[in-house]
Amino acid sequence: MNLSERLLxxxxxxxxxxxxxxxxxDHGYIPIYCIRNNICKRAIACxxxxxxxxxxxxxxxxxxxxTKIETRVGPGLKPLKEGEVDTVIIAGMGGNLIVDIINDSIDLAQQINNMVLxxxxxxxxxRKYLVCNGFKIVDEDIVEDSKKFYHIMRAHIGESDKYEKEVYYYTGMKLLEKRHPVLKNYVEFKISQIENIIYNSNKGETSERHNYLIKLRDEFKDVIRCL
Incomplete structure (x- = not known):
């Protein structure tokens, strides 16, 4: 089975x-790949x-x-029972929706050994939800595919200090520690994106949002000097 770069x-x-x-x-590709490559013994596709x-x-x-992959229909983590899985993968949806899925089944999420998000x-x-709600991000990756950036993180229950700068929720602390080779491209993309938003906004605007974007852009520029 040939997975896309993102799925791989x-x-x-x-x-x-x-x-x-x-x-x-979706198509069940991740469970199939994991079984065939001895990453897991059993899988539940929801x-x-x-x-x-x-x-x-x-x-x-x-x-x-x-006999090794079971399928279930239902929202988020609701189809799962306590203690039957040790790793959950939630991928291919927006960050806000993933937060909602975890929050809606928080007791179960806190018992899972690893969440790959x-x-x-x-x-x-x-990232901000995880760090501020009793989860610890233990590993991160980032993929650039077809001019898009995909962040991947592995987390579980554990104490984390809130990040010192807002930009770190965008870049990820683990990616910074690794000096991940794709991270520089992502940071450059974000700087350009934010500058376009600032340029196209009302020049006389002094709103909280405008000031936030200027500060965030400057923090991204500080990050790129370290990469």
């Missing part, structure tokens, strides 16, 4: 597990809609993995 990097972030759950599984589950079931059957937008929202 997600799979590489998953630790060896007894049972994983893929939330929003989706809120019947359609993707039907596609996933077809793919699972084509690889002869019906990949927001399509607003990684800063997800």
């Amino acid at each position: 990097h997600i799979a590489n972030m998953i630790p060896e597990s007894n049972c994983i759950a893929d939330i929003g599984t 989706d809120i809609k019947e359609g993707p589950i039907k596609v996933a079931n077809k793919n699972i059957k084509s690889y002869g993995l019906n 990949q927001p399509m937008q607003h990684p800063e929202v997800l």
Whole structure:
């Protein structure tokens, strides 16, 4: 099975597990890949809609993995029972939605050994939620694919200090520590994006939002000097 760059990097972030759950599984590619590559012994593929589950079931059957991958329909973490999985993957949706999914099943989320999370937008929202709500980010990766940036993080219950600067919720502390080779491209992209927003805004604007963007841009510029 040939995974996209994004899915391959997600799979590489998953630790060896007894049972994983893929939330929003879509085609079921992550569970299939993990079973075939001995990353886990069993898997549960979940989706809120019947359609993707039907596609996933077809793919699972084509690889002869019906006895190792179970499919379930339901929202977020709701289809899971306490203690049956040690790793959860929530990928391919916005950072705000991932926050809602974790928050809606917070007791279960706190018991899971590892959560592998990949927001399509607003990684800063997800990082801030994790850090400020009793979770610890233990590893991070970032992928540039087709001119888009995908942040991947692995987290579990644990104490974390709030980040000193707002920009760190965008860049991720682990990515900074690694001096990840893709991070510089991401920071340059964010500087350009923010400067365009500032330029196209009302020149006389002194709103809180405008000042926030100027400060954030300057923090990104400080970061790039360290990469």
